[in-house]
Amino acid sequence: KQEVTQIPAALSVPEGENLVLNCSFTDSAIYNLQWFRQDPGKGLTSLLLIQSSQREQTSGRLNASLDKSSGRSTLYIAASQPGDSATYLCAVRSRGKGTSYGKLTFGQGTILTVHP
Amino acid sequence: ETGVTQTPRHLVMGMTNKKSLKCEQHLGHNAMYWYKQSAKKPLELMFVYNFKEQTENNSVPSRFSPECPNSSHLFLHLHTLQPEDSALYLCASSQDLTGGSWRHNTDTQYFGPGTRLTVL
Numbered sequence: 001k002q003e004v005t006q007i008p009a010a011l012s013v014p015e016g017e018n019l020v021l022n023c024s025f026t027d028s029a030i031y032n033l034q035w036f037r038q039d040p041g042k043g044l045t046s047l048l049l050i051q052s053s054q055r056e057q058t059s060g061r062l063n064a065s066l067d068k069s070s071g072r073s074t075l076y077i078a079a080s081q082p083g084d085s086a087t088y089l090c091a092v093r094s095r096g097k098g099t100s101y102g103k104l105t106f107g108q109g110t111i112l113t114v115h116p
Numbered sequence: 117e118t119g120v121t122q123t124p125r126h127l128v129m130g131m132t133n134k135k136s137l138k139c140e141q142h143l144g145h146n147a148m149y150w151y152k153q154s155a156k157k158p159l160e161l162m163f164v165y166n167f168k169e170q171t172e173n174n175s176v177p178s179r180f181s182p183e184c185p186n187s188s189h190l191f192l193h194l195h196t197l198q199p200e201d202s203a204l205y206l207c208a209s210s211q212d213l214t215g216g217s218w219r220h221n222t223d224t225q226y227f228g229p230g231t232r233l234t235v236l
Contacts, residue, residue: 043206043227106159
């Protein structure tokens with residue numbers, strides 16, 4: 001069964017800092033990995049999707065990397081802003097035959113606060 | 117806005133009530149999903165519908181009953197719930213390019229804003 005862990009659980013930084021969020025998963029047999037953002041009381045917004053054959057994806061100030069063999073991904077946020085404050089979720093879509101097959105398995109998220 | 121809407125946004129119900137959650141997607145997708153997000157647990161998949169057919173029930177208790185009358189609408193009917201069922205219920209949709217084999221579908225899922233359910 002796939003398990004996803006995110007570290008740290010919470011992070012508070014001053015505006016302008018570069019920061020890294022970490023995600024690890026137990027089964028490297030994946031189709032892809034996604035990073036989502038969730039604002040309080042709202043649904044999820046997809047930020048970046050990395051296919052298993054890719055090493056990284058970039059969108060604006062966000063850069064996500066994937067090391068499938070070690071079961072790790074990082075989300076790098078450059079020059080953080082107060083508007084970046086949200087919960088960031090990592091999810092993997094498993095391709096290994098088991099109870100997680102084909103499903104998105106989510107981590108518990110990192111709560112990010114960027115203060116002015 | 118992601119193109120997926122959910123109503124109501126908040127719901128408080130007693131354990132003997134019957135209520136329904138509604139999800140509608142305006143993206144032309146053919147796969148829809150129900151997820152549960154509890155306070156202390158990661159987001160978890162409940163049901164999957166491909167082309168209006170239920171293709172996954174992730175060991176969900178029968179007090180939750182999904183319905184998908186067409187590819188744009190998804191309902192979750194609730195009855196005799198327990199306080200531990202209080203959670204945020206999220207709907208998602210995606211375009212299934214695999215012809216029904218949703219487990220192989222790697223397309224992005226688009227999520228609605230969720231319904232915050234409180235069971236008293």
